[in-house]
Amino acid sequence: MTSPPDTTAPGIRLCGRHSIANSVLFDADIALGAAEWTCLLGPSGVGKSTVLRLIAGLDTGGGFDGAITATDGAPIEGRLGYMAQSDLLMPWLSVMDNVVIGAKLRSEAPDHARARTLLDRVGLRAHAHKTPAALSGGMRQRAALARVLMEDRPIVLLDEPFSALDAGTRADMQELAAEVLHGKTVLLVTHDPAEAARLGHQILVMSAQGAMPWPAPTTPPIRAIEAPDTLACQSALLAHLREVQAA
Amino acid sequence: MRKRDILAALGVGLGLWQALVWITGAPHFILPSPLRVANALIHSREVIAENALVTLQEIIAGLILGTLLGVATAIQLTLSKTAERLMLPILVFTQAVPVFALAPVLTLWFGYGMASKIVMTVLIIYFPVTSAFHDGLTRVDRGLLDQAKIMGARPLQTLLRIQVPHALPSLGTGLRLAAVYAPIGAVIGEWVGASKGLGYLMLLANGRAKIDLMFASLIVLACLTVLLHTAIGVLSRQLVAYSEGRRLR
Numbered sequence: 495m496t497s498p499p500d501t502t503a504p505g506i507r508l509c510g511r512h513s514i515a516n517s518v519l520f521d522a523d524i525a526l527g528a529a530e531w532t533c534l535l536g537p538s539g540v541g542k543s544t545v546l547r548l549i550a551g552l553d554t555g556g557g558f559d560g561a562i563t564a565t566d567g568a569p570i571e572g573r574l575g576y577m578a579q580s581d582l583l584m585p586w587l588s589v590m591d592n593v594v595i596g597a598k599l600r601s602e603a604p605d606h607a608r609a610r611t612l613l614d615r616v617g618l619r620a621h622a623h624k625t626p627a628a629l630s631g632g633m634r635q636r637a638a639l640a641r642v643l644m645e646d647r648p649i650v651l652l653d654e655p656f657s658a659l660d661a662g663t664r665a666d667m668q669e670l671a672a673e674v675l676h677g678k679t680v681l682l683v684t685h686d687p688a689e690a691a692r693l694g695h696q697i698l699v700m701s702a703q704g705a706m707p708w709p710a711p712t713t714p715p716i717r718a719i720e721a722p723d724t725l726a727c728q729s730a731l732l733a734h735l736r737e738v739q740a741a
Numbered sequence: 742m743r744k745r746d747i748l749a750a751l752g753v754g755l756g757l758w759q760a761l762v763w764i765t766g767a768p769h770f771i772l773p774s775p776l777r778v779a780n781a782l783i784h785s786r787e788v789i790a791e792n793a794l795v796t797l798q799e800i801i802a803g804l805i806l807g808t809l810l811g812v813a814t815a816i817q818l819t820l821s822k823t824a825e826r827l828m829l830p831i832l833v834f835t836q837a838v839p840v841f842a843l844a845p846v847l848t849l850w851f852g853y854g855m856a857s858k859i860v861m862t863v864l865i866i867y868f869p870v871t872s873a874f875h876d877g878l879t880r881v882d883r884g885l886l887d888q889a890k891i892m893g894a895r896p897l898q899t900l901l902r903i904q905v906p907h908a909l910p911s912l913g914t915g916l917r918l919a920a921v922y923a924p925i926g927a928v929i930g931e932w933v934g935a936s937k938g939l940g941y942l943m944l945l946a947n948g949r950a951k952i953d954l955m956f957a958s959l960i961v962l963a964c965l966t967v968l969l970h971t972a973i974g975v976l977s978r979q980l981v982a983y984s985e986g987r988r989l990r
Contacts, residue, residue, distance in 0.1 A: 547887075550887070550891055551890075551891075552887050552890065552891070572893055574891050575891075576887070576888055576891045578884050578887075578888070580882075580884060582882075582884050582885055582888050584885070584902075584903065584906065585984065585985050585986035586906045586983055586984050586985070586986050587986075595892070595902070596892040596893075596894075598898065598902060599889055599892050599893070599894035599895065599898045599899060599902060599903075600892065600893050600894060600895060600898070601895055601898055625986030625987070626986055627985060627986040627987055628986075645892065
């Protein structure tokens, strides 16, 4: 079951140069398709997470000379959801309170009924009263996903959110995320070519020269793990990443 | 197991004490035996209890006020970068002044009553509580603060809902230090000028060569400190458990 596409999800363009202590980290022109998943890969330290932090308006420890714009011309701030490698759940709060934390942080009244529906959707309704310490890694990431859904933002930034999970849970989480984030503009920073091949409408490989597009499979995401085009894309992408790393 | 260890340690301590009395042959007005001190404890129990109650009130009042002041200061330092820049060096500098040296001045300003001892206790615990809590408030996982910013959090809500709960274990550490320092503050205040309290009683007993009563007062003071430290330790463990999302039985 997929939700109808969120037509308000805009495309994003980041064009410019990022430097740290007068040393250029990257000079890139990156466009995220509206209501599409863009997977950003590349060697460690090349600036993938910096791209994500720039779009999020977070501190990067360097300077950015360029522009970050939405295709609808409206500000990006206030329209973002964010999910990181660690679940970023607050250990002292219950799963339910973690899901509604955004409203509380903005001094708004939380909508617990909607939170219960979302916890149901990610399969955690029975665990709503538990603290994160009582959950498995996969369950914590599902709670984090419910928190992102609760915010209901048209743009979602995912910084390696599934990388710490075991292979089976990761595949489950990819499918769940693809379903519940359908219709949103998603930037997924990942090290995993298989993940990019399954989830990406668009795949970008980042290097010191910038972000270069890599041909994604022609079938729409989410793709079956064992599908020939997924496997072909995955293996070719892996070979390319090794070349980029060696260069 | 733990109780047995404590009793064993107590037995060894008393044994060593008695052995020291026998070996040195020191007169009772220099080093009284444990039995003599126990006698003093029993015979002077009313006067010791009366003065212990005064010291305990000073310690608890000082602990509460010092903790509130320390917590408020740490929060202010966290909320305002200007306050942090201005106040942190001053706080560190005040630690270079021996608080004990201030006791006569405090007695002059606040009198011989309880107030000067409470102020002394507040001063002695203020820095450890402030420093530990401020450290906890500023060492929050950057990811949590990034997420709060993306969610459009208000600074005060970020402080109350993320930084303060995260810093509770650090506050517990500060309170454990405070529990050890607070009795020192109260007793030093009593030494400088008082008409009540265990510190006053110790000085009085010393002046009248009642060294057994002085030791008895000292033992009661040590027991008060241990009890306080234990109680704060329980509170501290609760704070850690809450912050980590565990429920203690």
